[in-house]
Amino acid sequence: xxxxxxxxxxxxxxxxxxxxxxxxxxxxxxxxxxxxxxxxxxxxxxxxxxxxxxxxxxxxxxxxxxxxxxxxxxxxxxxxxxxxxxxxxxxxxxxxxxxxxxxxxxxxxxxxxxxxxxxxxxxxxxxxxxxxxxxxxxxxxxxxxxxxxxxxxxxxxxxxxxxxxxxxxxxxxxxxxxxxxxxxxxxxxxxxxxxxxxxxx
Amino acid sequence: xxxxxxxxxxxxxxxxxxxxxxxxxxxxxxxxxxxxxxxxxxxxxxxxxxxxxxxxxxxxxxxxxxxxxxxxxxxxxxxxxxxxxxxxxxxxxxxxxxxxxxxxxxxxxxxxxxxxxxxxxxxxxxxxxxxxxxxxxxxxxxxxxxxxxxxxxxxxxxxxxxxxxxxxxxxxxxxxxxxxxxxxxxxxxxxxxxxxxxxxx
DNA sequence: GTCTATAAAGAGATAGAC
DNA sequence: GTCTATCTCTTTATAGAC
Numbered sequence: 001x002x003x004x005x006x007x008x009x010x011x012x013x014x015x016x017x018x019x020x021x022x023x024x025x026x027x028x029x030x031x032x033x034x035x036x037x038x039x040x041x042x043x044x045x046x047x048x049x050x051x052x053x054x055x056x057x058x059x060x061x062x063x064x065x066x067x068x069x070x071x072x073x074x075x076x077x078x079x080x081x082x083x084x085x086x087x088x089x090x091x092x093x094x095x096x097x098x099x100x101x102x103x104x105x106x107x108x109x110x111x112x113x114x115x116x117x118x119x120x121x122x123x124x125x126x127x128x129x130x131x132x133x134x135x136x137x138x139x140x141x142x143x144x145x146x147x148x149x150x151x152x153x154x155x156x157x158x159x160x161x162x163x164x165x166x167x168x169x170x171x172x173x174x175x176x177x178x179x180x181x182x183x184x185x186x187x188x189x190x191x192x193x194x195x196x197x198x199x200x201x
Numbered sequence: 202x203x204x205x206x207x208x209x210x211x212x213x214x215x216x217x218x219x220x221x222x223x224x225x226x227x228x229x230x231x232x233x234x235x236x237x238x239x240x241x242x243x244x245x246x247x248x249x250x251x252x253x254x255x256x257x258x259x260x261x262x263x264x265x266x267x268x269x270x271x272x273x274x275x276x277x278x279x280x281x282x283x284x285x286x287x288x289x290x291x292x293x294x295x296x297x298x299x300x301x302x303x304x305x306x307x308x309x310x311x312x313x314x315x316x317x318x319x320x321x322x323x324x325x326x327x328x329x330x331x332x333x334x335x336x337x338x339x340x341x342x343x344x345x346x347x348x349x350x351x352x353x354x355x356x357x358x359x360x361x362x363x364x365x366x367x368x369x370x371x372x373x374x375x376x377x378x379x380x381x382x383x384x385x386x387x388x389x390x391x392x393x394x395x396x397x398x399x400x401x402x
Numbered sequence: 403g404t405c406t407a408t409a410a411a412g413a414g415a416t417a418g419a420c
Numbered sequence: 421g422t423c424t425a426t427c428t429c430t431t432t433a434t435a436g437a438c
């Protein structure tokens with residue numbers, strides 16, 4: 001019992017450390033030694049518990065079931081669906097910024113590990129695409145290219161991050177307001193709906 | 202003469218190979234051997250000509266002077282300025298997709314090499330920010346948070362890529378039209394201006 | 403200037419003590 | 421289950437022949 005509990009703690013510590021480091025330095029840029037140092041455990045435990053660095057990566061995405069992957073959008077109104085998707089994604093991004101960051105890296109690099117993670121991103125993609133199509137059909141959304149519009153929306157969704165890098169620049173203003181979740185969701189929704197030329201009734 | 206010319210060819214071949222590989226596999230994920238193999242030259246020549254892998258990276262961004270960095274926007278109308286910036290950025294992105302990809306990776310990872318590249322991104326950031334502020338002042342743009350709006354716009358600008366990954370999904374349509382530059386610029390401008398609630402006169 | 407061969411450091415994974 | 425010490429392979433960088 002006690003042994004099991006300790007093991008679980010160690011596995012969690014390794015996963016947390018890996019999540020942080022992978023997001024920060026990339027999968028290839030992170031060494032097993034760094035992960036174990038950050039987790040405060042011995043080097044051998046990554047191999048013992050996960051069977052290698054690669055499996056730590058996969059384990060990160062296994063308990064990974066954000067709402068928007070399993071919800072069935074495109075049942076209600078397109079506008080409502082899009083707002084739900086934006087909300088669900090924003091919440092997930094706020095809750096797990098490192099995973100979003102890591103996922104984005106892997107996608108950009110077309111990494112060999114993408115095979116196992118592709119379904120997750122494809123799901124978001126298809127949901128969004130279906131919603132945009134439905135909204136165009138009802139005349140509520142206005143755009144020419146479905147393909148590019150999906151890109152624009154995903155770009156706006158994914159790029160909004162707690163990126164300390166970019167925020168340096170803007171902190172000059174002094175008006176560093178830590179908006180809450182709902183406010184951020186509203187900003188995002190407003191921008192995207194505007195981009196889709198949706199007119200509020 | 203002949204020796205110099207050969208050397209320049211080799212340096213160019215190395216830079217091209219590195220650009221491609223860095224974008225594909227990341228800086229850390231790319232080995233000097235891979236670069237030299239791809240370039241078709243001997244392993245030692247990276248150190249000889251550049252003094253190490255890291256300097257190859259920096260060299261990639263030295264001859265790197267996209268229009269939008271040196272233009273002085275925010276002189277004409279905000280809308281015209283924004284359209285120019287979108288156009289300049291889109292052209293650069295189409296011309297050098299690997300560099301954009303690489304830059305994006307490095308930013309996301311907060312890489313230690315970012316110090317030398319930060320000014321480039323900051324310049325874009327500041328230009329865009331100034332334009333958005335000017336447009337709000339004239340009442341042509343409508344948004345609440347300057348910080349987030351900059352994020353949204355950059356997201357929409359940067360995420361539109363020749364990403365073979367995402368396009369797989371959409372090719373199902375069969376309607377795989379290879380839009381030209383001007384068309385892509387128009388799509389992008391329409392989406393972003395919409396997001397800013399700009400109303401065409 | 404370019405090559406092959408090699409040195410020195412670093413990586414991931416494992417053996418064996420506890 | 422966890423640790424330290426080590427093995428093996430790969431990495432970057434350099435030395436020296438041409």
